[in-house]
Amino acid sequence: QVPLRESGGGLVQAGDSLRLSCVASEISFRLYAMGWFRQAPGKEREFVAALSRSGEITYYADSVKGRFTISRDNAKNTVYLQMNSLKPEDTAVYYCAGDLTLTGGVTRFLKEYDYWGQGTQVTVSS
Numbered sequence: 001q002v003p004l005r006e007s008g009g010g011l012v013q014a015g016d017s018l019r020l021s022c023v024a025s026e027i028s029f030r031l032y033a034m035g036w037f038r039q040a041p042g043k044e045r046e047f048v049a050a051l052s053r054s055g056e057i058t059y060y061a062d063s064v065k066g067r068f069t070i071s072r073d074n075a076k077n078t079v080y081l082q083m084n085s086l087k088p089e090d091t092a093v094y095y096c097a098g099d100l101t102l103t104g105g106v107t108r109f110l111k112e113y114d115y116w117g118q119g120t121q122v123t124v125s126s
Contacts, residue, residue, distance in 0.1 A: 004096050009120030012086055016124070020081040022096030022117055033099040033106050034072060034079040035113060038092035038122075045095070049081060050106035059106045064090075086124045093119040 008020040020036070035050040049070040050059045058070055069082040079096055097113035099106075107113075 004098060004115055004117035006094065006096050006117045006120040009094060009122045011123045011125065014087055014124055014126050016086050017082070017084045018086065018122060020083065020094055020096075020120060020122075022079045022081075024077040024079075024098065028100075029077040029098075030074045031100060032114075033101050034070070035097045035099065035106070035108075036068075036070060036079075036081045037095045037097060037110065038090075039095070039119075040092040043092075045110060047108040047110070048094070050099075050108060051079065052104050052106050053101070054104060057104065057106050059108060061108070083122070086122075088124045088126045091122060091124050093121050095119045 003025045004022050006022045033052050036048040037045050038048050039045040047061050048064055051070045051072055055072050067085045072079045096117045098115040099113045
């Protein structure tokens with residue numbers, strides 16, 4: 001098990017920044033590709049960003065490309081999502097997820113992720 005716990009959400013204004021963190025409690029964190037997803041009220045959960053085990057490969061949804069940055073610190077068992085130039089449409093519950101993979105790649109598909117956090121709320125006011 002790689003229990004995941006997100007933090008860093010909050011209420012901000014459009015144009016502001018937030019950094020989300022997700023801490024894994026197991027040492028095997030380095031074996032997992034990590035992703036961030038979000039779910040707005042009444043909508044399906046959608047992919048935001050993903051990062052390979054090594055941190056060398058990143059993948060972003062078009063809607064956040066150039067504004068969000070995913071990174072990880074394997075020594076701290078933590079993955080981050082730096083969110084800049086936030087927009088009201090970024091309002092959602094943000095979830096981190098871990099994909100135990102034998103490859104060095106990343107995926108945007110929810111079903112490929114093995115473990116999920118409980119989410120942190122991000123609200124962007126206009």
